[in-house]
Structures are given as structure tokens and as C-alpha cells.
Amino acid sequence: MATSLPRARCLLSLPTSSPSFRPSLRTFATAVDPTPSSQQPAKPARPPTRFQDKLNAGPSFTDFVSPSAPLPPAEAYEIKTATVGPAGRKKTITRLPEWLKTPIPVNDNYKRLKNDLRGLNLHTVCEEAKCPNISDCWGGSSKSAATATIMLMGDTCTRGCRFCSVKTSKAPPPLDVHEPENTAEALRRWGLGYVVLTAVDRDDLADGGARHWAESVMKIKQKSPQMLVETLTGDFAGDMDMVRLVVRSGMDVFAHNIETVEELTPFVRDRKAKFRQSLDVLRTAKEERPELITKTSIMLGLGETDAQIEHALKELRKNDVDVVTFGQYMRPTKRHMAVTEYITPDKFEVWRQRALDMGFLYCASGPLVRSSYKAGEAFIENVLKKRAAKRNEVLGAPSVEDSTQTA
Secondary structure, X not given: OOOOOOHHHHHHHOOOOOOOOOOOOOOXXXXXXXXXXXXXXXXXXXXXXXXXXXXXXXXXXXXXXXXXXXXXXXXXXXXXXXXXXXXXXXXXXXXXXXXXXXXXXXXXXXXXXXHHHHXXXXXXXXXXXXXXXXXXXXXXXXXXXXXXXXXXXOOXXXXXXOOOOOEEOOOOOOOOOOHHHHHHHHHHHHOOOEEEEEEOOOOOOOOOOHHHHHHHHHHHHHHOOOOEEEEEXXXXXXXXXXXXXXXXXXXXXXXXXOEOOHHHHHHHOOOOOOHHHHHHHHHHHHHHOOOOEEEEEEEEXXXXXXXXXXXXXXXXXXXXXXXXXXXXXXXXXXXXXXXXXXXXXXXXXXXXXXXXXXXXXXXXXXXXXXXXXXXXXXXXXXXXXXXXHHHHHHHOOOOHHHHHHHO
């Protein structure tokens, strides 16, 4: 009797190469994923820890090997961004570059200067315009080593330039008649060799404050004859007679800022201020006193082009301007114009050299340079003393330095 075989064994023993044979596959109630295990989606990576983030953002191995080695320009001048804001309303902002960061003023001399100014009811453009150099200029070892730019005629301007943080009003408070005397007395106490005076625009006054300007300069010269005075004035609404009045008061340097290139002037400055009008002010001052040093300042980072800067420099030289300074525009508050570009120190050096090549007597150019920056003043002070010494030699009189030493 033939031995019986199980059904499954019989099926397995059949030749599978037969084209006519098609074994039926039994389906299962539970579906099986045919994807091989090697193609399974990988598990999400573990989020980086806070420590790892700090480690990656920290110094590299090269920084430890040669910490004093200069950074390449691409790294030294890198503009960093950050994402801020609540979820759903996040935005990317540009962080302030490292070369524009300055220390918070905490020096004792800074405090003494501030107390003196408040005690005499005086204002400075250093404070009103939120100058980034205030800790550097006011933080000397003594008052005589400090640089402060006194702002005349109060702290409220009749114009509203889009870059300036000074308060504005159509009807500012009346002038302080004691301000010229108080200013001269404060400067006499400090014993400065060089001082910068500036002022708000006072279009509400018939003379634009020109007589107040002249009286302040004359008072300073009376109390401190050896002190060199730089006046950073407005345009007096285009009244050149008032410009001549101020020039004849006896200052040593006449400054008036064009602020920006001609094409951007209507968008940056108040509508009463005009590029050509500012050039007329500088030219008139030079014509009134040819030996006078004239000076102006230009902000960069407002969207100007190289061709526009070059044009502005040529126009200044046509009007015999002696000194020009370049500085980075820094937005005082969110209500003011935004910064278009942060200019690198290397680019500022290019414009400094270009200005000297065009015949300017001196050019201070850098991210933190302002129109009254002390580096420019030190150079101009030296030039003025040399000129005075040469005049005294011709007249047979002792020089300024000799007279101070004998005294």
C-alpha cells in the first residue's frame, strides 16, 4: 500500500520551473510592510544641547594656538544676525558690529563733567545726540584731558532731521542770556586747550541765534585768550550776513556739516536744509577770513554710492573746505532712519586716503568718528599753533607755547 504524504510536502516537491504551475499565495488578515528594514525612515536626530551650541559658537582651536593673530577681513568684519520675537512673529535683525561697540561711561571724570554742566545749566551735543564716543572723550584722567562739545541755545531744535535725536519744537524756550558767560566760565575752569561749540537751529529767531553765537565766542576769548575755539554752526536759514557776523567773532575753526551727499539730502535732513546752501555757508566763511580753517562732516551708511561721495568731496574742494570727517551713521531710536549699511574700517581708510589725495588739509575717517572727534581736534590744534608761531616770528613776538611757559 502506498505511503500517504502530507499535502504541503507534495506541493514543495513539484517542479517550480514548470511554466504552467502558479502556486496560489495565501493572504493574511494583517498586512505586512514589504519595505526592507534597511530602507526604514531614520529616527529624528537628537536636538543639540545648549552646551553644544555654546561650544560651537565659541573660539576655535586656532584661537588658542595663535590668539593674537589678525583675523581675516571676512571674519573680522562679519555682520551677524539674530532672530527675535515671539513665535509666529519672529523677525531677523542685524546685530551691531563689534567695531562699533563702545563701553558704558562710568568714569569719575565723566560724572564730574556732567555735574559741572548741569550746575551751570549747559548742554552738550555728546548727550543730546547720543554720541558713542562720550565715554572716550569724557573719560580722561582730568577735566583738562577731556573733550566736550558744548551745545548753545538750549536743547530743543526747530528742525527735525531724520537722523538726529535732539528734541524738536516750533517754539523752543527763549535763549538764556547768561549762557555765554556760563559757558566761558566752565571752559576756563576746565583749562581746555581746544573746545568745540555747536548749537541747535533756531529758525524762530530773527538772526537765527547769530548774535548769541558771537557773544559766546567773544566771552570765551576774553576769559581764555589762548584757548582755540571751533564753532559747528547751522546755516542760519541761508542768511550769509549772519554767517559773517559769527565768523568775525574770533573763532579759530569754522565748521558746518553737509551731513550726507547731495542726492540724499532731501531724505536725510530737514526740508529747510539744502546741500548747496551748506556749501554757500562754508564758502562765505572762507571768503570772510581766508586764514580760517573750514570743516565739514559726512555720515556713511545711509545708502550713498561711491560716485556720490566722490562728487560731494569735489564740491567741497571747489569751495575751499580744509577738513572733512567721515563717520558711520548709527540709528538713535526706532523713530529715525534705519541704517542701510555698516561700513567696514577698511572702507573708511580708503575714503580718508582719497580725501587727502584731493587736497584736504586733514581727514578723520572711521566708524566712530564724529564731526567733533578729538583726533581731528588734536591735529587741527597743532596746525593752528604752528600758524600762530609763524605769524609771531614774522612780528617778532613770542609764540603761543612760549608765552604759556613763561607765564
